[in-house]
Structures are given as structure tokens and as C-alpha cells.
Amino acid sequence: MATATATEMQPAKRALGGRLKPWPYYVKRFFLYIIMLVLSAIFMVPLAWMLSTSLKTQGQVFANPPIWIPRPIMWQNYIEVLSVAPILRWLSNTFIVTVSATLGTLVSSSMVGFGFARLRFPGRGFLFGLLLATMMLPGIVTMIPTFILFKTINWLDTFLPLIVPSYFGGGAYNIFLVRQFYLTIPTDFDDAARIDGANNWTIWLRIMLPLNAPVLTAIGIFSFVGHWNEFMGPLIYLFSEEKKTLALGLRAFVDPYLASYHLNMAAAFYLTLPMIIIFFFGQRYFLKGVVMTGITGR
Amino acid sequence: MATVTRVPQAGMLAKAAGKRRRSKLAIREAIDGYIFIFPWLLGFILWTAGPMLASLWLAFTRWNLFMPPEWVGLENIRQLFADRFVGISLWNTAYYTFLSVPLGIIASLILALLCVQEMYGRAWFRTFFYMPSLTPAVASAIVWFWILNPEVGLANMVLKAIGLPPSQWIWSAKTSKATFVLMSLWGAGGNRMIIFLAGLQNIPQSLYEAAQIDGANAWAQFWHVTMPMLSPVMLFNVVMGIIGSFQVFTGAFLMTAGGPANSTLFTVLYLYRLAFEQFNMGYASSLAWLLFFIILGFTIIQLRLAETWVYYEGG
Incomplete structure (x- = not known):
């Protein structure tokens, strides 16, 4: 597979435009499409199986050979599972946590990023190096004392431990991204504003933030996905049933003793669907955002 | 001043x-x-x-959260070496890491090499590859638990249909770790693939043209143009991949609880138990530091080795 790539990159570009090629080219293309289709199918099977099972009657769940398109389609499963566990409550908890934390990430990463990109102060290089170093720090060393800190200030079983840290920097990765983006904006913008009497706050709010919209959208999406999927944090900090996030609550649905497989899959789909939706609307930003992080490799 | x-x-x-x-x-x-x-x-x-x-x-105290912490000196460190679960969990974690990181990187690279081709429906294929990495860990644990069920799961139905013997997957100590590696490969089309993709798109076409003029075939072009130009991105993916997979937790916590026979007791899972089930905060902290030093060691070794294989343009 790898061998085909390098040479094919170019003829392919021309081929889409038209004009016939020698036949081995079409054979290669044919195999390329076959490989892509097979791989796509393999990658999509678990999600398709989740969706398919979630729409089956209990009787069809264990059918062998497997049934892919359920008949009848049991949309009711999605209502029925709501009576098994407080899924809507967990869903709204997850929304509250995710949106609040994402907001914090956006505000604080863009602010800190501006400081590192645009303002000169003693120790900036050292502090920025420190920031980059924390990207490689495994979260596991800080977990226990952080838990003790939140326990001491009585924040256990509240959303605060999951939200508040986002307002303090919003993650080294995001700060780095914002800074890199600010660096691409010519300083003439700042100078012009400064001559007009703007201070740093005005420059940040009125000039930099609007120009920064694409990178902030990407960060917002990543932060949303990250907080939505988070498991370890809620596991440690939330105990009572009505405080749980959806990811934590669905822990009880892994083993099907609580409900049957079709209801388990419906529950899992409640957790997955928002990610699928956000991907389809924000696809452009996902790819761009990751590409921007790719800079880190250089 | x-x-x-x-x-x-x-x-x-x-x-x-x-x-x-x-x-x-x-x-x-x-x-x-x-x-x-x-x-x-x-x-x-x-x-x-x-x-x-x-x-x-x-790390140098004994503390159960209820009594005041008690300084025990090197006692915890001595215990780390005596505790057989530390050894087991580190072995499991290393086993998982050294299979899942290389295989995952090769898989991501292959997917990226395929996705970089001009073709119809490319955006769709990329979406299909990317989707699994967006699936929340809990949701994928739920669906994999169902697929891998040895009696009624889809995985064994497929194996049977193509004439292969069924597997016990996560329910046998022999296959459990490999199954977790397999599940991790499901996410190979995620951010790592996109980073490779960006790296591939950054390689100037002129290098391939020059190589072609010199008579390099596709294989030679891959090893002498693509790989060197991609090496900084590769280093990033390897370093981050190892840091991430040394901290593997959620899947094993949800699906196997470390079993069967402690075969999926990964270090962070053991650490979680020590800290949040047994409230053995001091000892758990010393285990956290042990894991930290191991990860740090691997990171440093890689950054050192990088000097021999990573190619920086103009550097």
C-alpha cells in the first residue's frame, strides 16, 4: 500500500481532469478504492452495530446470522432507556460542565496566548518553556494532591473541579496554539491601534480576538469534545446519582445486567450522537485545528 | 527594571x-x-x-485521608519493589504500550498515505476513519463489550463465518491485552492520522519530481523522501503516543476491572484502586512518581535518539 502512494500522488491529480491513462493506472485506482471501502467498513462497523442494535427488538438482538437493518425499527428503545436511568439529567449535567469548561478554556487561553505572543516581560522565554514542558507532563502525578485540594475546600460532588481549572490557562496546548496564531498577525495592527490610543486590553479584545476566530473555533470544538468524553475527572469528583455526567453514569451500562443490549446501545448512542453532530458541523475546524497542532512536531 | x-x-x-x-x-x-x-x-x-x-x-508518608499523614521515609519505595501487583501492572502496561504505539503509528501512517491520494469521496473516507476516535471511551467500552461477547458477540460470529476458531477476547488472560491493543487500533484514524496527513501535504512535490528524475521507484521515494520529511511529525506522534498509552485506564477499568487473573491490571488502574478505593494516598503517590519517572525516562531517551533519525529542514 505504501509503495503505491508516492508515485500515484501526481498522476492522480491529472487523471481527475480527464484524458486516458495506460491500463495499469486504472487497475491501481480500482484497488485503491477497494482498499478504502473495506477499511471504511471496518472502521464503521462498531458504530453501525451500536446504532443497529439500539433499534432492535430484544428478540432480534441475538439473531445469528446478525441482522443489520432491524425490522421493525424500535425508536421506542430510546424512550424506554430513559426510564432505566436518569439519562436526561446526566445529559444536562454534561452540557453544563462541558459548556462552562469550554468557555473558560476559550477566554483564558486567548488571554494568556496574547500575553506570550505580544507583550515583552522578563522571564517570558523561561515561562513559555515551562508551559511547553507541562504538555509532556503525565496528568497522573498531579491527580492525588489535586483531589485532596478540592476535598479540602469542599468541592467534592460539585461540578467545580471539572470546570474551574479551565479558567486558569485552559491547557498548555491551547495556549500554544493561540500564541502561534497571534504570531502570524502583523504587529502593524497593534502599532496602529496604539497610536490611536488603544491599550493592550483594547488591542486584545477589539483586534486580536476577532482575527483569532478560526483558531478559537478549533480550540472550542476540541475542548468541547474533550470535556464531553472525560471520564476520570467525573469518576473521582462526582458521587451522587443526580450529579453524574453522562459518561460517568453510563458506566453502569457496560455490563448488561441492568438492561439488555439494545437499551445499552441506545444509552451509548445518546453519548455518541452529539460528537457525530459536532463533527459534521465543525469538520473543517477539526482538520484545521489538528493541522495547527501538527506544527508542534517541527 | x-x-x-x-x-x-x-x-x-x-x-x-x-x-x-x-x-x-x-x-x-x-x-x-x-x-x-x-x-x-x-x-x-x-x-x-x-x-x-x-x-x-x-510519596514518603502513609495517609488514609482521615488520620494526619505520617512520615514513613523510604518505606513506600521499599514496598513498591516488594509489591507483586506493581510488577504485574508495569509489565501489563509495557506490553500494551510497546504493541499499541508502534502498531497504531504504522496504522495511522498507512491511513494517512491512503487519504493523501486524490480520489472521489476522499472527505467521506477520512470522516469514516476519524469517527471512531471521537466516540467517547465509555460508549466504545459499551459497544466493544457487546461485540466481543464470546457467546453472542459479533466478533466471534464473523470469525466463525470465515472459518476461524472463536476467541475469548477480553475474557481470557491469554488474549485480553492483545484485545485492548486491537481496540486501540480502532482509533488509529484519529488526530494522529490527521497530523501525518498534514505532514505529508507539507512535503514539496519538487522533491518527488527530483527523485523520479534520479530514477527512484515508489519504494525508494517513500524511504528517502517521505520518511525523512515526515520524521519530525513521527517523533511528535511517538512521544505523545507513549505518554498517553502508559496512562491507559478507562477501557480496562470499565470492561475487565483488571481481570482476568490481573492480565489487564494496568498501572493507572492499580493506582486508582490504591488511591480512591483503598485511600492509600501516600503509597499511591509513590507509585505515581514511579510511573512518572518511567515515562520521563522514555521521553528523554526518545528525544536523545531523535538526533540520529529526525531530519529538520535547514537544521
Whole structure:
């Protein structure tokens, strides 16, 4: 597979435009499409199986050979599972946590990023190096004392431990991204504003933030996905049933003793669907955002 | 500050005045700079530096959260070497890491090489590859638990249909770790693939053209153009991949609870149990530091080795 790539990159570009090629080219293309289709199918099977099972009657769940398109389609499963566990409550908890934390990430990463990109102060290089170093720090060393800190200030079983840290920097990765983006904006913008009497706050709010919209959208999406999927944090900090996030609550649905497989899959789909939706609307930003992080490799 | 004191020595009065004004601005700017980065600085102290120091201290204590911590010196460290579960969990974690990281990187690279081709429906294929990595860990645990069920699961139905013997997957100590590696490969089309993709798109076409003129075939082009140009991205993916997979937790916590026969007892899972089920905070902290040093060691070794194989353009 790898061998085909390098040479094919170019003829392919021309081929889409038209004009016939020698036949081995079409054979290669044919195999390329076959490989892509097979791989796509393999990658999509678990999600398709989740969706398919979630729409089956209990009787069809264990059918062998497997049934892919359920008949009848049991949309009711999605209502029925709501009576098994407080899924809507967990869903709204997850929304509250995710949106609040994402907001914090956006505000604080863009602010800190501006400081590192645009303002000169003693120790900036050292502090920025420190920031980059924390990207490689495994979260596991800080977990226990952080838990003790939140326990001491009585924040256990509240959303605060999951939200508040986002307002303090919003993650080294995001700060780095914002800074890199600010660096691409010519300083003439700042100078012009400064001559007009703007201070740093005005420059940040009125000039930099609007120009920064694409990178902030990407960060917002990543932060949303990250907080939505988070498991370890809620596991440690939330105990009572009505405080749980959806990811934590669905822990009880892994083993099907609580409900049957079709209801388990419906529950899992409640957790997955928002990610699928956000991907389809924000696809452009996902790819761009990751590409921007790719800079880190250089 | 330093600039202000140095100003009088500069000599001419006019120049000094100008400098003083500029340095006033510089002080202003520096103050604003600290204000702008203050949220991160405070967060760094509260949630990184502070906790690290605290956990370093905790590593030498015995503490169950209810009684005051008790200093035990090197007792925890001695126990780390005596505790057979530490050994088992490190072995499991290393096994998982050294299979899942290389295989995952090869898989991501192959997917990226395929996705970089011009073809119809490319955006769709990329979406299909990317989707699994967006699936929340809990949702994928739920669906894999169902697929891998040895009696009624889809995986064994497929194996049977193509004439292969069924597997016990995560329910046998022999296959459990490999199954977790397999499940991790499901996410190979995620961010890592996109980073490779970006890296591939950054390689100038002229290099391939030059290689073709020199008579290099596709295989030679891959090893002598693609790989060197991709090596910085590769290093990033390897380093981050190892840091991430040494901390593998959620899947094993949800699906196997470390079993069967402790075959999926990964280090972070054991650490979670020590800290949050047995409230053995001191000993758990020392295990956290052990894992930290192991990860740090691997990271440093890789950054050192990188000098021999990573190609930086113009560097």
C-alpha cells in the first residue's frame, strides 16, 4: 500500500481532469478504492452495530446470522432507556460542565496566548518553556494532591473541579496554539491601534480576538469534545446519582445486567450522537485545528 | 527594571530622557504581560507545581485521608519493589504500550498515505476513519463489550463465518491485552492520522519530481523522501503516543476491572484502586512518581535518539 502512494500522488491529480491513462493506472485506482471501502467498513462497523442494535427488538438482538437493518425499527428503545436511568439529567449535567469548561478554556487561553505572543516581560522565554514542558507532563502525578485540594475546600460532588481549572490557562496546548496564531498577525495592527490610543486590553479584545476566530473555533470544538468524553475527572469528583455526567453514569451500562443490549446501545448512542453532530458541523475546524497542532512536531 | 538603572550611564541627556520614556512603556508592557499570563501562572502553581511538590512529599508518608499523614521515609519505595501487583501492572502496561504505539503509528501512517491520494469521496473516507476516535471511551467500552461477547458477540460470529476458531477476547488472560491493543487500533484514524496527513501535504512535490528524475521507484521515494520529511511529525506522534498509552485506564477499568487473573491490571488502574478505593494516598503517590519517572525516562531517551533519525529542514 505504501509503495503505491508516492508515485500515484501526481498522476492522480491529472487523471481527475480527464484524458486516458495506460491500463495499469486504472487497475491501481480500482484497488485503491477497494482498499478504502473495506477499511471504511471496518472502521464503521462498531458504530453501525451500536446504532443497529439500539433499534432492535430484544428478540432480534441475538439473531445469528446478525441482522443489520432491524425490522421493525424500535425508536421506542430510546424512550424506554430513559426510564432505566436518569439519562436526561446526566445529559444536562454534561452540557453544563462541558459548556462552562469550554468557555473558560476559550477566554483564558486567548488571554494568556496574547500575553506570550505580544507583550515583552522578563522571564517570558523561561515561562513559555515551562508551559511547553507541562504538555509532556503525565496528568497522573498531579491527580492525588489535586483531589485532596478540592476535598479540602469542599468541592467534592460539585461540578467545580471539572470546570474551574479551565479558567486558569485552559491547557498548555491551547495556549500554544493561540500564541502561534497571534504570531502570524502583523504587529502593524497593534502599532496602529496604539497610536490611536488603544491599550493592550483594547488591542486584545477589539483586534486580536476577532482575527483569532478560526483558531478559537478549533480550540472550542476540541475542548468541547474533550470535556464531553472525560471520564476520570467525573469518576473521582462526582458521587451522587443526580450529579453524574453522562459518561460517568453510563458506566453502569457496560455490563448488561441492568438492561439488555439494545437499551445499552441506545444509552451509548445518546453519548455518541452529539460528537457525530459536532463533527459534521465543525469538520473543517477539526482538520484545521489538528493541522495547527501538527506544527508542534517541527 | 534593569534598564531603568542603566539609563543614566548612557550619557547624553536627550537620549536618556527618550530611553526613560521608552522604559516606562516597557515597564507598563511587562506589567500587562504578567497580568495577561496571570491565569495560567496561577493555574500552574495551583494545579501543576503545587500538586507535584505535594505528591512528592506524600510519596514518603502513609495517609488514609482521615488520620494526619505520617512520615514513613523510604518505606513506600521499599514496598513498591516488594509489591507483586506493581510488577504485574508495569509489565501489563509495557506490553500494551510497546504493541499499541508502534502498531497504531504504522496504522495511522498507512491511513494517512491512503487519504493523501486524490480520489472521489476522499472527505467521506477520512470522516469514516476519524469517527471512531471521537466516540467517547465509555460508549466504545459499551459497544466493544457487546461485540466481543464470546457467546453472542459479533466478533466471534464473523470469525466463525470465515472459518476461524472463536476467541475469548477480553475474557481470557491469554488474549485480553492483545484485545485492548486491537481496540486501540480502532482509533488509529484519529488526530494522529490527521497530523501525518498534514505532514505529508507539507512535503514539496519538487522533491518527488527530483527523485523520479534520479530514477527512484515508489519504494525508494517513500524511504528517502517521505520518511525523512515526515520524521519530525513521527517523533511528535511517538512521544505523545507513549505518554498517553502508559496512562491507559478507562477501557480496562470499565470492561475487565483488571481481570482476568490481573492480565489487564494496568498501572493507572492499580493506582486508582490504591488511591480512591483503598485511600492509600501516600503509597499511591509513590507509585505515581514511579510511573512518572518511567515515562520521563522514555521521553528523554526518545528525544536523545531523535538526533540520529529526525531530519529538520535547514537544521
